[in-house]
Amino acid sequence: MDQLLLTEVAPRDGLQNQPVRIATADKLDLLSRLAAAGLTRIEAASFASPRAVPQMADAEEVVAGARHLDGVALSALTMNLRGLERALACGTPQVATVVAATGQMNLRNINMTLDQATAVAMDVIGRAMQAGCGVRAYVAVAFECPFEGPVDPGIVVRLAERFAAMGVDEVVIADTIGAAGPAQVTGLLRALLSSLPAERIGMHFHDTRGFGVANAHAAIEAGIRRLDASAGGIGGCPFAPGAAGNVATEDLVLLAETSGLATGVDLHALVGAVDFAGGLLGRELGGRAMPWLRRRFASAARDGR
Amino acid sequence: MDQLLLTEVAPRDGLQNQPVRIATADKLDLLSRLAAAGLTRIEAASFASPRAVPQMADAEEVVAGARHLDGVALSALTMNLRGLERALACGTPQVATVVAATGQMNLRNINMTLDQATAVAMDVIGRAMQAGCGVRAYVAVAFECPFEGPVDPGIVVRLAERFAAMGVDEVVIADTIGAAGPAQVTGLLRALLSSLPAERIGMHFHDTRGFGVANAHAAIEAGIRRLDASAGGIGGCPFAPGAAGNVATEDLVLLAETSGLATGVDLHALVGAVDFAGGLLGRELGGRAMPWLRRRFASAARDGR
Numbered sequence: 001m002d003q004l005l006l007t008e009v010a011p012r013d014g015l016q017n018q019p020v021r022i023a024t025a026d027k028l029d030l031l032s033r034l035a036a037a038g039l040t041r042i043e044a045a046s047f048a049s050p051r052a053v054p055q056m057a058d059a060e061e062v063v064a065g066a067r068h069l070d071g072v073a074l075s076a077l078t079m080n081l082r083g084l085e086r087a088l089a090c091g092t093p094q095v096a097t098v099v100a101a102t103g104q105m106n107l108r109n110i111n112m113t114l115d116q117a118t119a120v121a122m123d124v125i126g127r128a129m130q131a132g133c134g135v136r137a138y139v140a141v142a143f144e145c146p147f148e149g150p151v152d153p154g155i156v157v158r159l160a161e162r163f164a165a166m167g168v169d170e171v172v173i174a175d176t177i178g179a180a181g182p183a184q185v186t187g188l189l190r191a192l193l194s195s196l197p198a199e200r201i202g203m204h205f206h207d208t209r210g211f212g213v214a215n216a217h218a219a220i221e222a223g224i225r226r227l228d229a230s231a232g233g234i235g236g237c238p239f240a241p242g243a244a245g246n247v248a249t250e251d252l253v254l255l256a257e258t259s260g261l262a263t264g265v266d267l268h269a270l271v272g273a274v275d276f277a278g279g280l281l282g283r284e285l286g287g288r289a290m291p292w293l294r295r296r297f298a299s300a301a302r303d304g305r
Numbered sequence: 306m307d308q309l310l311l312t313e314v315a316p317r318d319g320l321q322n323q324p325v326r327i328a329t330a331d332k333l334d335l336l337s338r339l340a341a342a343g344l345t346r347i348e349a350a351s352f353a354s355p356r357a358v359p360q361m362a363d364a365e366e367v368v369a370g371a372r373h374l375d376g377v378a379l380s381a382l383t384m385n386l387r388g389l390e391r392a393l394a395c396g397t398p399q400v401a402t403v404v405a406a407t408g409q410m411n412l413r414n415i416n417m418t419l420d421q422a423t424a425v426a427m428d429v430i431g432r433a434m435q436a437g438c439g440v441r442a443y444v445a446v447a448f449e450c451p452f453e454g455p456v457d458p459g460i461v462v463r464l465a466e467r468f469a470a471m472g473v474d475e476v477v478i479a480d481t482i483g484a485a486g487p488a489q490v491t492g493l494l495r496a497l498l499s500s501l502p503a504e505r506i507g508m509h510f511h512d513t514r515g516f517g518v519a520n521a522h523a524a525i526e527a528g529i530r531r532l533d534a535s536a537g538g539i540g541g542c543p544f545a546p547g548a549a550g551n552v553a554t555e556d557l558v559l560l561a562e563t564s565g566l567a568t569g570v571d572l573h574a575l576v577g578a579v580d581f582a583g584g585l586l587g588r589e590l591g592g593r594a595m596p597w598l599r600r601r602f603a604s605a606a607r608d609g610r
Contacts, residue, residue: 178597180563181559181560181562181563181564182519182522182560182563182564183563183564183565184563208597209559209593209594209597210515210518210556210592210593210594210597211518211560211563211593211594213515213516213518213519214487214518214519214521214522214560216519217487217519217522217523218522221526244596244597251515254486254514255486255487255516255519257486258485258486258487258488258489258516259486259487259488260488287515288514288515288516288593289514289515289516291549292483292513292514292515292549
């Protein structure tokens, strides 16, 4: 059966903006549950400045505690050389780097031009690879930027080509604000796949408008087999009512099921991990399919299956 | 610009199972608001037995009150000859007929075999057309039946061919329980489009698993330009928490926007109509994109746009 390779990002992209501080031991418990559910690629932490992202201040402990999880390829986000030093010092096997595809997004977030931000990312990528560390290279706001609007696909393609040429494991094209529709996904992938093989490209969707599953399907149709997802759809800003996070892992596992693609994920165990995360955050979590999944497992339990 | 033809089914498929009884005047008010938002095809009522579906007991008054709405093509559901008589007597311009694609679904719902149910539908279709009335012919549970499981696409194709051969305006393929994924939509449409032109096929999705938009996109990609939708996603069983109704009209209008397809629908006015319907039902309504749409219109209002 054809495989769909999911990278679980709830522990990093999902948790980083949550207002409830999660204890390191609880993060490790969540990571174990996600791994036990069959998620074998997990972005577990971020080596951002602890002042900027206090929720990720324990990145070293999280990586140290989780990097020997059986069968799991662990990664962590690094924004710059300082982050990379921290990641390497605690034995992070794969790091993720980020460059936003627009000038304004880089200026407002890290006070660099696009060229400066690209140079920093390439420096981090080069040093990580020299140290024998794997790399996922994110291209953020690849479809639409909150400051500049629609993004020129040519810029995304050129950034992706440069990172791919350095030999990164995966270039991850991120719809950071969840503004793409499936037609945009198909269009950008047509451009990307004319110069890069599908095996080197991952897609990272947010579900702000409820288009996450449709976008994932469009990517699969284009030949992509690497998708990021967040258990329970954790992410986004918890203070903005209705602000959705990443596309939910359970939604993509169910999509894969209906598409004849194997993920290796046990949905029942995944729902348990989502409920555990919900307990930590003090609210009910779940992707678009969760109400239906809960009924499915409840009726299976009633039937003694 | 390429057109996406939406048939609005909230007044029928959306309201028919709601526990709150809606007054005829309020239904007519809702119909006016939907029409004013640019929805030009509306399934407004059902001529089902008033005992079986009390919410639709005022079908005559609804059709009589709405059939002269400017620019609107009005239709109403008829389950049998008695329903057709009622529909014709009050001047319904187009009726919808239904046959479920499986034996068990017909047996349990109307105590007929599939052949008997097909014969009744063909009789209704023939008489409606003789009377100069338009017809939409639904094939229900076209993907999966709650009693029989996955449905043989060959049966759906044969039913669709028979109805199309009679000259109906549109054969509507319905995922009644919301069990299809986009791969199933693509597969069934490949089979259907080998014998029927895309212009004669409509698709009717429910959003039970959050796959409504992905399925609609798969249908559009296959060449389909007729989709049913329900404003606010009204429908389903209001007593089952999380049971979703039809795919929401606002979600499909937004999908069309991102796909370069024209619907003629003003999203801001549509959100107003959804909120009016929410007031009638006493709960907040809205499709998957609604939180984002509310923010879009709120910030547009702040900016004085």
